[in-house]
Amino acid sequence: MHQLDYLTIFIFTLIILGAGLSFGRQGGDMKSFFAAGGAVPWSISGLSLFMSFFSAGTFVVWGSIAYEWGWVAITIQMAMCVSGFLIGKYLAPKWKETRSITVAAYLTNRFGKKVQQYYTFIFLVLSLGYTGAFLYPVAKILNVVTGFDIYYAILLLGGMIMIYTAVGGLWAVIVTDVLQFVILTAAVLIVLPLSLEKVGGINQFIAEAPDTFFNIFNGEYTLWFILAFVGYNTIFIGGNWAYVQRYTSVKDTTSASKVGYLFGILYLISPLIWMLPPMIYRVLDPSLTGLETEGAYLRMCMTVLPVGMLGLMLGGMIFATASSVNTSLNLAAAVLTNDVYHPLNPKASHKTLMKVARLATLLFGLGTIGVAFMVPLAGGIVEVVLSIGAVTGGALYAPAIWGLFSKRQTGTSILMVTGISLVINLFFKFISPSLFSFSLGRSSEMIVGVFLPIVLLAAYELYARKRNLESKQYSTYLAKNKHNKDDLTESLNDSQGQNTFGYKVMGWAFTGIGLLFFGLGVWGGGGSIYLFIMGTLILSLGIYAIQYAQKKEKAQTL
Numbered sequence: 001m002h003q004l005d006y007l008t009i010f011i012f013t014l015i016i017l018g019a020g021l022s023f024g025r026q027g028g029d030m031k032s033f034f035a036a037g038g039a040v041p042w043s044i045s046g047l048s049l050f051m052s053f054f055s056a057g058t059f060v061v062w063g064s065i066a067y068e069w070g071w072v073a074i075t076i077q078m079a080m081c082v083s084g085f086l087i088g089k090y091l092a093p094k095w096k097e098t099r100s101i102t103v104a105a106y107l108t109n110r111f112g113k114k115v116q117q118y119y120t121f122i123f124l125v126l127s128l129g130y131t132g133a134f135l136y137p138v139a140k141i142l143n144v145v146t147g148f149d150i151y152y153a154i155l156l157l158g159g160m161i162m163i164y165t166a167v168g169g170l171w172a173v174i175v176t177d178v179l180q181f182v183i184l185t186a187a188v189l190i191v192l193p194l195s196l197e198k199v200g201g202i203n204q205f206i207a208e209a210p211d212t213f214f215n216i217f218n219g220e221y222t223l224w225f226i227l228a229f230v231g232y233n234t235i236f237i238g239g240n241w242a243y244v245q246r247y248t249s250v251k252d253t254t255s256a257s258k259v260g261y262l263f264g265i266l267y268l269i270s271p272l273i274w275m276l277p278p279m280i281y282r283v284l285d286p287s288l289t290g291l292e293t294e295g296a297y298l299r300m301c302m303t304v305l306p307v308g309m310l311g312l313m314l315g316g317m318i319f320a321t322a323s324s325v326n327t328s329l330n331l332a333a334a335v336l337t338n339d340v341y342h343p344l345n346p347k348a349s350h351k352t353l354m355k356v357a358r359l360a361t362l363l364f365g366l367g368t369i370g371v372a373f374m375v376p377l378a379g380g381i382v383e384v385v386l387s388i389g390a391v392t393g394g395a396l397y398a399p400a401i402w403g404l405f406s407k408r409q410t411g412t413s414i415l416m417v418t419g420i421s422l423v424i425n426l427f428f429k430f431i432s433p434s435l436f437s438f439s440l441g442r443s444s445e446m447i448v449g450v451f452l453p454i455v456l457l458a459a460y461e462l463y464a465r466k467r468n469l470e471s472k473q474y475s476t477y478l479a480k481n482k483h484n485k486d487d488l489t490e491s492l493n494d495s496q497g498q499n500t501f502g503y504k505v506m507g508w509a510f511t512g513i514g515l516l517f518f519g520l521g522v523w524g525g526g527g528s529i530y531l532f533i534m535g536t537l538i539l540s541l542g543i544y545a546i547q548y549a550q551k552k553e554k555a556q557t558l
Helices: 003-025 030-038 042-054 057-069 072-097 103-111 113-146 150-199 202-208 223-239 241-248 253-284 290-304 309-344 350-378 381-405 411-435 442-466 472-483 492-523 528-557
Strands: none
Touching: 003 150, 003 309, 003 492, 042 150, 042 241, 042 253, 057 072, 057 253, 057 290, 072 223, 072 241, 072 253, 072 381, 103 113, 103 241, 103 309, 103 381, 103 472, 113 150, 113 241, 113 309, 113 350, 113 381, 113 411, 150 202, 150 253, 150 290, 150 309, 150 350, 150 492, 150 528, 202 253, 223 241, 223 381, 223 442, 241 253, 241 309, 253 290, 290 309, 309 350, 309 492, 381 411, 381 442, 411 442, 492 528
């Protein structure tokens, strides 16, 4: 990389860290730190959800699949738009109706404290795996581009993410997510035309690609895998404790639905833009094998991007991964503080709880770094992400989602479903291959992982309906939820103030990023026209956000 690339990364890092740390004094209570005041604009929350799920892992995981198998990587990601629409229609508004800051709080109200403790333990353990799996890809990216040791990269990046998440809370997470969305979208819109120019145009690319490269389904990624993947993502995105924050932190059920719909729309449009560069690189360099394919996207960027722009792209990927990691860190800290520490110390002051929250963020971050160290030993990031998801996603999240709609499920029934599902999935994943030389393929593993808990939940539902059984826990939950109906409006004014401050921070950050694009256009060499166009759009967005925030401030003082 050129010195200008390193300078770009440094400037971009300062902008992101400045934006995240600026929220350190915004709201000193639990609702501000873990729910951003409870009235985040749905558009911002939707972009944050997209980026939290997106991450730099998209470039590494799906980029690897795009390089190896072609169009099926686009098929897989477009399938997620179906999940987004289903979540927006059915799940997101239901979560908002629970009036809970975390899923753990909902589980306590709906199924009891013991059930919540069981799921909290499983969630925290698995979250280490997920978050470590998200931290590894960006270290891989830094390693591919700069040659910087991957383990030192994990330490450096993990430490940086921990600091601003511990200081700024959920607003810091959400605002940096939006900044990363704008940066990465602009960067990829520059990479794509330059990649097509490099390969000789779209027709040349199609002509030289492998024979099956444009098949909708390819290799182990079959129709059944895609259908199971839709089911899995509906459960995972609709029930994952970190993502549920995006539905519960907006002001009402309509806004919660819009968060899901926006996620779906973005995944209907973006896969084609994101996945073509690594597909094109397959034509330029078909020699990558094994774990080398995880670097296909970055190699394409290194081939075509002008000086300085590679640094901006790398910085965007780094903080895109931060959006996945910091989401999990904030949620884990919320669970540890709100649902573990606070019940044990009910008289703890707000100041003490905030100290615990920040300490929990740092401790969980250290655990995440440790897990990221072990990802290469598990067969690479694709194997880790897909296997953890297939084995645990349905078993952990489907019962809680089912409970949103059912008056018959009990704490005992959902615990049994989770336990049975996990045992069976782990048996086929780890025991069966050793004892019987039998293992499930990628599609079968995903299908069993997703639909087994659903079948078990449906079986108990039919059994309870036949016996006319209704959970007493459900009646208690309804009464408690009705009693707390007005809680969400208590801090509305404070929430609006936080929203205005968030717009102002984003506005100034966009302004800085727009000027950075202009600077790269002047000094970065090739691709200047693309840099000037994107710089103009981002600068205009920044000016609009600042003016909008100023109008909101005037309205609030009247």
